[in-house]
Amino acid sequence: xxxxxxxxxxxxxxxxxxxxxxxxxxxxxxxxxxxxxxxxxxxxxxxxxxxxxxxxxxxxxxxxxxxxxxxxxxxxxxxxxxxxxxxxxxxxxxxxxxxxxxxxxxxxxxxxxxxxxxxxxxxxxxxxxxxxxxxxxxxxxxxxxxxxxxxxxxxxxxxxxxxxxxxxxxxxxxxxxxxxxxxxxxxxxxxxxxxxxxxxxxxxxxxxxxxxxxxxxxxxxxxxxxxxxxxxxxxxxxxxxxxxxxxxxxxxxxxxxxxxxxxxxxxxxxxxxxxxxxxxxxxxxxxxxxxxxxxxxxxxxxxxxxxxxxxxxxxxxxxxxxxxxxxxxxxxxxxxxxxxxxxxxxxxxxxxxxxxxxxxxxxxxxxxxxxxxxxxxxxxxxxxxxxxxxxxxxxxxxxxxxxxxxxxxxxxxxxxxxxxxxxxxxxxxxxxxxxxxxxxxxxxxxxxxx
Numbered sequence: 001x002x003x004x005x006x007x008x009x010x011x012x013x014x015x016x017x018x019x020x021x022x023x024x025x026x027x028x029x030x031x032x033x034x035x036x037x038x039x040x041x042x043x044x045x046x047x048x049x050x051x052x053x054x055x056x057x058x059x060x061x062x063x064x065x066x067x068x069x070x071x072x073x074x075x076x077x078x079x080x081x082x083x084x085x086x087x088x089x090x091x092x093x094x095x096x097x098x099x100x101x102x103x104x105x106x107x108x109x110x111x112x113x114x115x116x117x118x119x120x121x122x123x124x125x126x127x128x129x130x131x132x133x134x135x136x137x138x139x140x141x142x143x144x145x146x147x148x149x150x151x152x153x154x155x156x157x158x159x160x161x162x163x164x165x166x167x168x169x170x171x172x173x174x175x176x177x178x179x180x181x182x183x184x185x186x187x188x189x190x191x192x193x194x195x196x197x198x199x200x201x202x203x204x205x206x207x208x209x210x211x212x213x214x215x216x217x218x219x220x221x222x223x224x225x226x227x228x229x230x231x232x233x234x235x236x237x238x239x240x241x242x243x244x245x246x247x248x249x250x251x252x253x254x255x256x257x258x259x260x261x262x263x264x265x266x267x268x269x270x271x272x273x274x275x276x277x278x279x280x281x282x283x284x285x286x287x288x289x290x291x292x293x294x295x296x297x298x299x300x301x302x303x304x305x306x307x308x309x310x311x312x313x314x315x316x317x318x319x320x321x322x323x324x325x326x327x328x329x330x331x332x333x334x335x336x337x338x339x340x341x342x343x344x345x346x347x348x349x350x351x352x353x354x355x356x357x358x359x360x361x362x363x364x365x366x367x368x369x370x371x372x373x374x375x376x377x378x379x380x381x382x383x384x385x386x387x388x389x390x391x392x393x394x395x396x397x398x399x400x401x402x403x404x405x406x407x408x409x410x411x412x413x414x415x416x417x418x419x420x421x422x423x424x425x426x427x428x429x430x431x432x433x434x435x436x437x438x439x440x441x442x443x444x445x446x447x448x449x450x
Contacts, residue, residue: 001143001166003204003449005410006070007440009033009062010174012415014361015085017174019207019412020070023165025070026139028146029097030161030172030207031079032336034088035060037363052092052121061089064096066443074099075138076146077125080174081158082110082279083250091118100126102136104148106157109282111411125392132159132189149196150189150220152179154390155250156288162196168204169196171404171418174413175209177219177389178396183226183253184288190403197404205448206406209413211391214421218395225388226257229355232383233258233320237265242316242350244380246326247387249275251282254355254387255322260289262320270307273324273333274299288322304333308344316350326356327364335367338374348379394425399430408448409437416441 001024010017015035021028034055055061067074074097079087087107091114094101101111108129115123130136132150143166148159153175163170171193180187197203212219222364236243245262247254260268269292271280277299283289298304311319321344323333329344334352352375358368372382392400401409409426411419416439423433431437438446 001449002447003165003167003170004070005170005205005207005446005448006066007410007442007444007446008064008066009035009442010085011440011442011444012411014211014413014415014418016060016062016084016089017413018064018089019172020074021163021170021172022070022072023144023167023170023346024139024141025072026030026141026144027070027074029074029077029099030078031086031174032062032089032093033085034085036084036088037361045213055089055092061092063443064093066445068116069445070219073139074254078146078161079103079111080161080172081117081153081155082107083155083174083175086174087111087114091115092121094125095121095123097125100128100129102130102146104132104157104159105129106283106286106288109286110279113278113282117380127272132186133192135202135284138163143303148165149192150186151176152182152185152188154248156184156283161415163205164200166201168407169199170405171196171203171206173206173208173400175211175391179221180389181221181223182186182266183222184256190399193400193403200389203404203406205408205410206400206404207410207412208400208418208422209391210411210422211413212393213397213418213425215393217393219391219393220388221294222253222354222388225254225355225437227384229254229257229353230261232353232386233261233265236351239351240317241347243267243320243352244334244337244343245320245322245353245355246320249273249279249324250324251356252279252289253314255280256291258320258322258355259295263292267320268294269320269322270296270298270311270317271322272298272304272307276322276324305343305387308342312343312345316344324441325371326354327359328369330367334376335371338371338378340378346380350380352380352382354382354384357385357387357389397422397425398429401426407436410446411439
């Protein structure tokens with residue numbers, strides 16, 4: 001059976017992920033994402049008013065024209081998790097393919113919301129929920145199966161899809177952290193990865209996220225960030241002024257910790273911002289979390305401002321607002337607060353907790369710098385980097401290679417410079433660039449089996 005891989009997006013940048021695998025006549029697409037920085041967007045900004053061709057020209061969504069060179073029929077579109085750099089282009093591109101969208105329950109609900117938020121492309125693909133640990137047949141040959149393996153990331157319900165073919169398994173390894181004690185959900189299923197590495201023809205190809213391949217050691221568990229956050233907030237228990245926190249809206253584990261610790265120090269948590277309401281509301285509705293009954297979630301600007309007025313009237317010392325804006329996004333809640341555009345008044349000594357790191361990209365760094373400067377000008381004191389990454393450091397990469405023993409490796413989720421650390425790591429394990437490590441770019445085809 002011929003095996004061919006199209007590296008469509010995410011091979012020259014972090015973002016707009018899209019990869020297609022052809023096994024014989026059957027094609028499976030993994031991810032359809034946005035490059036958020038290209039249109040200066042993050043959690044709190046929508047793109048439904050923009051046309052797909054404009055977004056392709058801007059480098060914001062994958063240029064999928066290479067799909068016409070794949071001689072097969074698309075049988076499934078499979079997003080790995082609910083971050084916008086993996087699902088944000090589905091509402092723009094999925095209608096081009098007569099195939100269902102198959103994803104884990106939380107991810108499929110976020111995809112549904114993306115599609116409903118933009119009707120003009122008429123995306124009517126079937127939506128199929130599949131749990132980690134389940135398998136489904138792909139195409140009519142009976143020789144190709146799709147399996148979901150549970151992984152841990154900075155969003156709940158993430159999976160790594162595995163395409164089982166007669167030539168071996170194709171493991172699509174974006175995005176994960178090797179967390180054996182997550183705050184929400186099950187640990188990464190390393191036992192299953194090891195089984196896949198030993199089964200049948202083994203692993204023909206491993207496509208891997210290289211985000212932290214230059215960082216030594218292992219990525220800490222989310223529990224490490226949780227304890228750091230607990231220590232920081234408990235240290236503020238006797239402070240009688242304002243405390244504000246921000247984190248990734250999609251990071252439900254972190255939001256859950258903020259809500260819990262706010263209660264512990266005698267403050268009423270409240271979630272503010274459109275994306276904060278969207279992700280946490282969806283997680284609660286699907287029973288991934290059980291928030292307190294009195295937790296307020298407000299996304300509409302008027303509702304947010306009414307809540308800020310209530311906080312000012314009843315006393316800032318009684319509340320902990322958890323707001324959007326961890327990257328300094330211009331229209332997010334925290335940035336509006338820093339510019340004095342909300343009823344919430346910051347005073348000297350007020351605390352602002354960034355439970356997120358700056359995404360290492362010039363746009364983010366500039367926006368975050370400006371937001372912190374504006375907050376400081378109002379007298380706020382910044383607590384930053386209370387966070388752990390959602391991606392593998394070097395030891396995690398070594399562990400995955402040891403478990404899977406892949407015949408071929410394709411680095412992804414970086415630019416060419418970012419691939420270098422992972423290539424060096426692979427070569428230290430006996431692989432060789434140009435032979436079995438395939439460094440590629442967007443729009444290329446890689447023929448693994450003729």
